[in-house]
Amino acid sequence: MEFLSKNKYTLYGVAAILLWSCLVALLRDISELFSPIGGAAAMYSVSAIFLILVMGVPKFSGFSKRYLVVGTLLFVAYEICLALSIGMANSRHQAMEMAVINYLWPTLTILLSIIIGRKKVSYWVYPSMIIAFLGVAWCITGDQKMSLDTLVTNFADNPATYLMALAAAFIWAIYCVVTQKLSNGKNAITLFFAVTAMSLWAQYGLSNEAPLTFSLSSSITLLLAGVVVGSGYALWNQAIIGGNLMLLGTLSYFTPVFSTIISALYLSITLSASFWQGVVLVTVGSLICYFVTREKPKQPQIASAT
Numbered sequence: 001m002e003f004l005s006k007n008k009y010t011l012y013g014v015a016a017i018l019l020w021s022c023l024v025a026l027l028r029d030i031s032e033l034f035s036p037i038g039g040a041a042a043m044y045s046v047s048a049i050f051l052i053l054v055m056g057v058p059k060f061s062g063f064s065k066r067y068l069v070v071g072t073l074l075f076v077a078y079e080i081c082l083a084l085s086i087g088m089a090n091s092r093h094q095a096m097e098m099a100v101i102n103y104l105w106p107t108l109t110i111l112l113s114i115i116i117g118r119k120k121v122s123y124w125v126y127p128s129m130i131i132a133f134l135g136v137a138w139c140i141t142g143d144q145k146m147s148l149d150t151l152v153t154n155f156a157d158n159p160a161t162y163l164m165a166l167a168a169a170f171i172w173a174i175y176c177v178v179t180q181k182l183s184n185g186k187n188a189i190t191l192f193f194a195v196t197a198m199s200l201w202a203q204y205g206l207s208n209e210a211p212l213t214f215s216l217s218s219s220i221t222l223l224l225a226g227v228v229v230g231s232g233y234a235l236w237n238q239a240i241i242g243g244n245l246m247l248l249g250t251l252s253y254f255t256p257v258f259s260t261i262i263s264a265l266y267l268s269i270t271l272s273a274s275f276w277q278g279v280v281l282v283t284v285g286s287l288i289c290y291f292v293t294r295e296k297p298k299q300p301q302i303a304s305a306t
Contacts, residue, residue, distance in 0.1 A: 046226020
């Protein structure tokens with residue numbers, strides 16, 4: 001019990017990472033039970049309501065206008081691209097490919113930080129980025145011979161989903177870099193979820209998707225999915241208060257592995273050895289980027305009585 005109370009914030013962060021790792025499987029399941037747009041709209045609505053109940057209604061006075069506008073636009077664009085790329089994939093296996101492409105965002109975040117900050121970094125950054133991108137290509141080609149022709153052929157099978165998945169990775173990287181400067185340590189995640197849900201409902205109203213039909217089992221799955229996703233963000237908000245951020249930051253880079261394992265089990269997918277190898281390459285590339293670019297902690301000063 002002492003261990004749990006002493007490390008509760010770090011454990012909150014670990015739980016958040018594991019819950020986030022369920023997102024791909026739940027998004028795909030919801031899209032199959034309902035529809036890609038309508039299902040996503042319903043799920044984000046449940047998450048928004050859950051976050052309001054747990055975290056309360058956000059007070060706009062505590063946030064800068066630039067953060068609210070820019071943060072909302074980027075977050076909503078990311079969630080829509082991610083949800084629809086997974087929901088509109090031709091198969092569950094292709095949905096897994098979309099997820100791996102999305103997990104390029106840590107590498108892209110570091111790349112954007114380097115470009116914007118114009119900092120001198122270790123030369124290891126660039127080969128590690130190549131490893132991450134190579135991992136994605138490895139996953140997409142599967143057991144086929146990896147070549148440009150193979151990648152183009154697979155892309156042509158469903159170009160819209162591939163473009164949305166890649167756009168999601170870039171948008172989230174931009175979100176991470178931009179909101180870090182604009183948020184002043186605050187988080188408007190409840191607002192972001194609410195606007196995401198409303199945007200998806202608007203898209204659903206303009207689409208040709210059939211009306212949503214609910215059964216007891218599909219309703220339970222929808223409720224579970226919304227609470228799981230909302231809980232991830234709520235727990236992370238607690239984790240950053242007093243958790244071991246170095247440990248959590250490192251652990252978060254293993255999300256592609258956790259997500260692939262959970263999705264494969266939940267969706268009953270058998271993934272090839274080459275797919276797993278690709279996931280590992282994406283993870284390793286991102287981790288190397290993280291460790292060679294992270295700022296070293298400052299040495300504590302000896303005299304600091306307060």
